[in-house]
Amino acid sequence: xxxxxxxxxxxxxxxxLRGNRGWKPxxxxxxPKSEYDMLIIGGGGHGxxxxxxxxxxxxxxxxAVLEKGYLGGGNIGRNTTIVRANYFxxxxxxxxxxxxxxxxxxxxxxxxxxxxxxxGLINLFHSDGQRDAFARRGNAMITQGDDAELLDRDGVRAxxxxxxxxxxxxxxxxxxxxxRGGTARxxxxxxxxxxxxxxxGVDLIQNCEVTGIDISAxxxxxxxxxxxxxxxxxxxxxxxxRSSQVAAMAGLRLPIESxxxxxxxxxxxxxxxxxxxxxxxxxxxxxxxxxxxxVFGGDLDFYASYAARGNLPMxxxxxxxxxxxxxxxxRARVLRSWGGIMDMSPDGSPIIDRTPIEGLYIDCGWNYGGxxxxxxxxxxxxxxxATDHPHEVARRxxxxxxxxxxxxxxxxxxxxxxxx
Amino acid sequence: MRITCPLCGDxxxxxxxxxxxxxxxxxxGMGAPAEAWDAYLHLRDNPAGATRDLWYHEMGCAAWLVxxxxxxxxxxxxxxxxTDAQAEGGAA
Numbered sequence: 001x002x003x004x005x006x007x008x009x010x011x012x013x014x015x016x017l018r019g020n021r022g023w024k025p026x027x028x029x030x031x032p033k034s035e036y037d038m039l040i041i042g043g044g045g046h047g048x049x050x051x052x053x054x055x056x057x058x059x060x061x062x063x064a065v066l067e068k069g070y071l072g073g074g075n076i077g078r079n080t081t082i083v084r085a086n087y088f089x090x091x092x093x094x095x096x097x098x099x100x101x102x103x104x105x106x107x108x109x110x111x112x113x114x115x116x117x118x119x120g121l122i123n124l125f126h127s128d129g130q131r132d133a134f135a136r137r138g139n140a141m142i143t144q145g146d147d148a149e150l151l152d153r154d155g156v157r158a159x160x161x162x163x164x165x166x167x168x169x170x171x172x173x174x175x176x177x178x179x180r181g182g183t184a185r186x187x188x189x190x191x192x193x194x195x196x197x198x199x200x201g202v203d204l205i206q207n208c209e210v211t212g213i214d215i216s217a218x219x220x221x222x223x224x225x226x227x228x229x230x231x232x233x234x235x236x237x238x239x240x241x242r243s244s245q246v247a248a249m250a251g252l253r254l255p256i257e258s259x260x261x262x263x264x265x266x267x268x269x270x271x272x273x274x275x276x277x278x279x280x281x282x283x284x285x286x287x288x289x290x291x292x293x294x295v296f297g298g299d300l301d302f303y304a305s306y307a308a309r310g311n312l313p314m315x316x317x318x319x320x321x322x323x324x325x326x327x328x329x330x331r332a333r334v335l336r337s338w339g340g341i342m343d344m345s346p347d348g349s350p351i352i353d354r355t356p357i358e359g360l361y362i363d364c365g366w367n368y369g370g371x372x373x374x375x376x377x378x379x380x381x382x383x384x385x386a387t388d389h390p391h392e393v394a395r396r397x398x399x400x401x402x403x404x405x406x407x408x409x410x411x412x413x414x415x416x417x418x419x420x
Numbered sequence: 421m422r423i424t425c426p427l428c429g430d431x432x433x434x435x436x437x438x439x440x441x442x443x444x445x446x447x448x449g450m451g452a453p454a455e456a457w458d459a460y461l462h463l464r465d466n467p468a469g470a471t472r473d474l475w476y477h478e479m480g481c482a483a484w485l486v487x488x489x490x491x492x493x494x495x496x497x498x499x500x501x502x503t504d505a506q507a508e509g510g511a512a
Binding site for chain 2: 248302303305306346418
């Protein structure tokens, strides 16, 4: 960590007195070399963390990250920033548990203020059956080594007195509180990993779109890009949102359908919502950013889309769900909304695996939960690319699990594209 | 987004339920190998641009539709009944 110690409170004061003229660019802008040991396609959160951990954990520094736009310009640059480890299924549990532990040390690790705020996440339940399911989930979380508390109605009321407890369709029976859950500053995570990777010698190459993947005798040999051909022995595809297009360059057809997920931000308000609240039955979740905006969203629009914007029926549905849960937000004005492109896998869980092509690896299928996974996804993808073996906590994120039946269907709704 | 149902005309998107890519029309035979079922159920071209997918006119005439659509612009290019598409030889 010492080598990365570029920022401190003292430095901020000193630079303030000197007119902030002493800050230097945070990473280099290198020209691509003709060959690297490894290439990472995609300079988003997952790609940058993969490069960072390849350099840091495995000592592999002759790497480039190829980004078609600018670093962190995709879903890491716009999301609802929730960080949690409240999964139920073996295979998901240990992965997200590992990720949350990495989050808890991330600021010290990167010497970068990612504003990780463990403000507590509350999943509401509305029936006896749902209470049983949540108690079971909470027990699974505790068994895994994470935290969970089952709140009854009064317990929820003590924390969230502003909810509508008299709703007749979805009366609030209680909630599952995950105190270590919370939010983080999404851009800072990308920038922190980018800086750390750059410092360890990784070339971060922006405005460099991969246009082809070179394969010879079943083995990857490099990529074609808008800035020339680059050779490499190993290539990682880490481009959730565009996975199908990039994988198609290698002749692969993925179990992925891209869907749109909308989210919304209001004008800045004084602190009013202290936690992350999810209202699953209404398809609504909300938190308040440190700037004061209410950040909320709902479910997918539920049709394949790359438009990066949604349609109005889902906007209306999310607003209605919010008003049902907490009528107090009705006077807040929505400033902006956006639609992110989600890599939806049939069972709702991600993929970190080798491909049938030697030397080509893929990290994709993050559905609508990729943000919290950024640290562990990079950690495990780096392990896979460096050692050719899956990391212990990501060994079930297999590309062939749909064919073999080893599904990770966290919601229990089935393995079909239109169900998650 | 509005979809023109061949039977009901131009209707609001809310009347329709999305099912998935038109791959679902190419159901393998009973004796097909596991790979064919995996491709049918899971693997997708997932194009950014023109696509063909299945929608159900749930709040209208209850017809199954093949919709030609652009996934980048959300433009609906053409809509046919699944029965018509299949009558013309095959499905996809």
